[in-house]
Amino acid sequence: MRDPEQRFQELMAKLRARAYRLTPQRVALIRLLAYSEGHPDAAELYRRLLDQFPTTSLATVYKTLNLLKEMGEVLEIEINGIGGEGSRFDGNDPAPHPHLICVRCHRIMDGQVSLTEEILQTVQGQSGYRVISHRLDFYGICPECQVQGVN
Amino acid sequence: MRDPEQRFQELMAKLRARAYRLTPQRVALIRLLAYSEGHPDAAELYRRLLDQFPTTSLATVYKTLNLLKEMGEVLEIEINGIGGEGSRFDGNDPAPHPHLICVRCHRIMDGQVSLTEEILQTVQGQSGYRVISHRLDFYGICPECQVQGVN
DNA sequence: TCCTTATAGATAATCTTTTTCCAGAGAGAA
């Protein structure tokens, strides 16, 4: 995980560079994203934002999230198939990296392996696609859920 | 790609084994899935089913799709982040395998590489997760869209 | 301070997927 404060400053700089307005709500949300470890969803970010801005709208969260997605500064993790819920987000590290998703409690942690350049070349060669990005997710049972057994 | 007819028979046998009723709509949908190459979505399957059964309901498609998902006989590919559309399905090969998703025309083709056992072991060891399944998708531009250039 | 315009907030709309309800059909028994 990157240093959250450093990541926060980086995001602020990038927004400034594009002349986006640094509203308090936006700054707070960006801080939440930069510091977040647990891959929160939009509703979770909204909840935390409400502590600081009781009148915030969920739409505002989505708007900022989309803004950052377009800038390539937030990674969206879709887990619709898992709990019927919405996407989760990683604003600390937007580069493609593997995730471990617990199918029981929906905890998401970062994986440390990365695809080899060899695999990427193989895939591009076989398919003819020009690969821009990728996604590697593992589904399983997290350590906590394993000790609990079936509940 | 597996032999479609063989796959169709396999699915029929598995439904019979679980004593699910082989209604004409269900059989037709299963045939569509077994023979499908292009990773259709629910609406596409629905459209094709309408040719044979003009009164079919989209809900029926989803019900059968969910049935097969629970049986582990259909692979769901979520691309919500791409075009705002829904999931796509592979009923010909439900085992986890990589996909190449064109971010321009949304074509999906199968990738041929597979994750090494070494990577799987590494991920499990590092995380403590018991990995059940995985997902590996590549996003890029398909050959057709490359020659067209930017449209 | 003033002006311009991007953005927040409230709300409605959208879109995919699920749920509900019930008539009708599938399949086994006789």
Place this chain on the structure above:
DNA sequence: TTCTCTCTGGAAAAAGATTATCTATAAGGA
């Protein structure tokens, strides 16, 4: 074949996440 029991299809409504719309306001520069 007929009977019976249930499962399933179809129609419609509902749900749930995300997006669009509209307007007042506030950010940032002059």
